[in-house]
Amino acid sequence: MHSSLFQQILRTDVAGMPLEWVDYREAVRLYHTEQIAYECGSPLMRVHGGINAASGLRSVLSLSSIIATHGTPQIGMLRRSDYAPPLNNFALFKRDAFLCLYCGETFPGGQLSRDHVTPISQGGKDAWTNVVTACRRCNHYKAGRTPEQAALQLLAVPFTPTYAEYIYLKGRRVLADQMEYLLAHFPRSSPLHARLSRLSAAGDAPGWTG
Numbered sequence: 001m002h003s004s005l006f007q008q009i010l011r012t013d014v015a016g017m018p019l020e021w022v023d024y025r026e027a028v029r030l031y032h033t034e035q036i037a038y039e040c041g042s043p044l045m046r047v048h049g050g051i052n053a054a055s056g057l058r059s060v061l062s063l064s065s066i067i068a069t070h071g072t073p074q075i076g077m078l079r080r081s082d083y084a085p086p087l088n089n090f091a092l093f094k095r096d097a098f099l100c101l102y103c104g105e106t107f108p109g110g111q112l113s114r115d116h117v118t119p120i121s122q123g124g125k126d127a128w129t130n131v132v133t134a135c136r137r138c139n140h141y142k143a144g145r146t147p148e149q150a151a152l153q154l155l156a157v158p159f160t161p162t163y164a165e166y167i168y169l170k171g172r173r174v175l176a177d178q179m180e181y182l183l184a185h186f187p188r189s190s191p192l193h194a195r196l197s198r199l200s201a202a203g204d205a206p207g208w209t210g
Contacts, residue, residue: 010066018167041066085166096133128160
């Protein structure tokens with residue numbers, strides 16, 4: 001099967017707010033139900049459908065990497081300063097660039113864990129601002145202590161991603177034009193903005209996975 005069939009498509013609302021990733025099947029459904037307002041991404045693939053009984057021609061649909069759909073969800077909630085997206089390990093590890101924030105080494109996801117900076121046993125919460133990526137060795141060594149109690153240096157301050165940043169963090173493979181689009185919706189002060197802008201300037205990818 002062609003690799004582009006596994007490529008995620010970025011869906012936005014008519015105002016351009018990033019909403020979610022969809023696969024090509026969902027994109028085709030949105031096209032056929034006339035929910036596409038416009039396209040602003042690069043051509044991604046062509047999907048062949050059935051044969052028209054009247055013309056004898058086979059239908060062909062061209063899919064773009066970014067599509068805007070009619071209707072506006074509750075974007076006011078998504079833009080609130082206290083909005084916090086769901087916390088999951090894949091997004092957390094990607095937020096921290098797959099680095100252990102104690103020893104500073106990079107690891108594959110299977111060798112990383114979620115560490116609570118202030119342990120749950122000491123009143124810490126399972127929230128974005130209290131969790132960091134840690135290798136299993138450092139997490140085991142830190143155990144139920146704070147970094148100060150374990151004499152460990154935390155290499156970065158954990159932060160809650162905005163909704164647009166969370167969309168990026170959920171992406172399994174982000175194409176260059178999708179990344180550029182998402183970057184425009186990141187806060188300028190965001191650590192992700194600074195990191196990914198450097199990658200973009202260096203001409204990395206065509207797609208980013210971490």
